[in-house]
Amino acid sequence: MQRPVVKLGGERAERADAARNRQLLLNTVREMIAEAGVEQVTMDGLAERAGLGKGTVFRRFRSRAGIFHALLDDDERAFQERVLSGPPPLGPGAAPVARLVAYGRARIRFLLERHAVARAALDRNQPIPAGESTLSQIHLRVLLGQAGLDVPDVDSLAVQLTGALEGPILLYLSVPPRTDDARHIARLADSWQLLIERLCRPAAPERKGQAGQEG
Structure with a gap:
C-alpha cells in the first residue's frame, strides 16, 4: 500500500x-x-x-463510535498486509486451497476477537451494517481461480463464500459478547475448513460397470 x-x-x-x-x-x-x-x-x-x-x-x-471505527480500520490494514505479504499459508507461497483455509480461519478469529469493538463502532441510530467484505470477496475469487475448480461461475461462488465467511459474524453484533467466544471461533473456523476442503476435493472418477460387477 x-x-x-x-x-x-x-x-x-x-x-x-x-x-x-x-x-x-x-x-x-x-x-x-x-x-x-x-x-x-x-x-x-x-x-x-x-x-x-x-x-x-x-x-x-x-464521536465515541468514531474512535472504534478508526481502531478497526487500523487493524484491518494490518490484517490486509498479512494477507498480501505475510508468511504462508495466510500470505503468498502456499497452495491455493491451503490459503483459502488459512484465510477463513484467520478472518473468523480477526472478526470475532474484535466483536466488542465492532459493536462500539456502530451508530446507535443506524441499523447493523452488512460490513465491508471487498477484501474477502476479491481474495477468495483469486484463490478459487488458482485452485482450478470445475465450476460454472467462480465469481458467484466467491460471493457465496464471502457470505458464508462474513455473514455469521454479523449475528454476533446484535447480541452481547459471550464468555465462550474461543469455542465459537474454533467451531466456525473448523466449519469453514470443512466447507473449503469438501468444495475443493477432486471429484471421484466414475466407476463404469460397477453395477454389473456388483451383480
Missing part, C-alpha cells in the same frame, strides 16, 4: 503531527481496552490518558 505524498512546507509538519497524534490515540485506546474493556472508553478519558486536548480528540474521531 502506497502512502500519500507528503508536501513540503508547513503542511508537512502539520501532517506529521497529526500522524503522531493519531498513532498515540490508537495506542492509548488499545491500552484502555486491555485494562478496563470497551465500555470504559470515553472521549474525555482518552484525551486525558493521551495527554492531548479534548478538541484534538473530537476533531480526529468526531
Whole structure:
C-alpha cells in the first residue's frame, strides 16, 4: 500500500503531527481496552490518558463510535498486509486451497476477537451494517481461480463464500459478547475448513460397470 505524498512546507509538519497524534490515540485506546474493556472508553478519558486536548480528540474521531471505527480500520490494514505479504499459508507461497483455509480461519478469529469493538463502532441510530467484505470477496475469487475448480461461475461462488465467511459474524453484533467466544471461533473456523476442503476435493472418477460387477 502506497502512502500519500507528503508536501513540503508547513503542511508537512502539520501532517506529521497529526500522524503522531493519531498513532498515540490508537495506542492509548488499545491500552484502555486491555485494562478496563470497551465500555470504559470515553472521549474525555482518552484525551486525558493521551495527554492531548479534548478538541484534538473530537476533531480526529468526531464521536465515541468514531474512535472504534478508526481502531478497526487500523487493524484491518494490518490484517490486509498479512494477507498480501505475510508468511504462508495466510500470505503468498502456499497452495491455493491451503490459503483459502488459512484465510477463513484467520478472518473468523480477526472478526470475532474484535466483536466488542465492532459493536462500539456502530451508530446507535443506524441499523447493523452488512460490513465491508471487498477484501474477502476479491481474495477468495483469486484463490478459487488458482485452485482450478470445475465450476460454472467462480465469481458467484466467491460471493457465496464471502457470505458464508462474513455473514455469521454479523449475528454476533446484535447480541452481547459471550464468555465462550474461543469455542465459537474454533467451531466456525473448523466449519469453514470443512466447507473449503469438501468444495475443493477432486471429484471421484466414475466407476463404469460397477453395477454389473456388483451383480
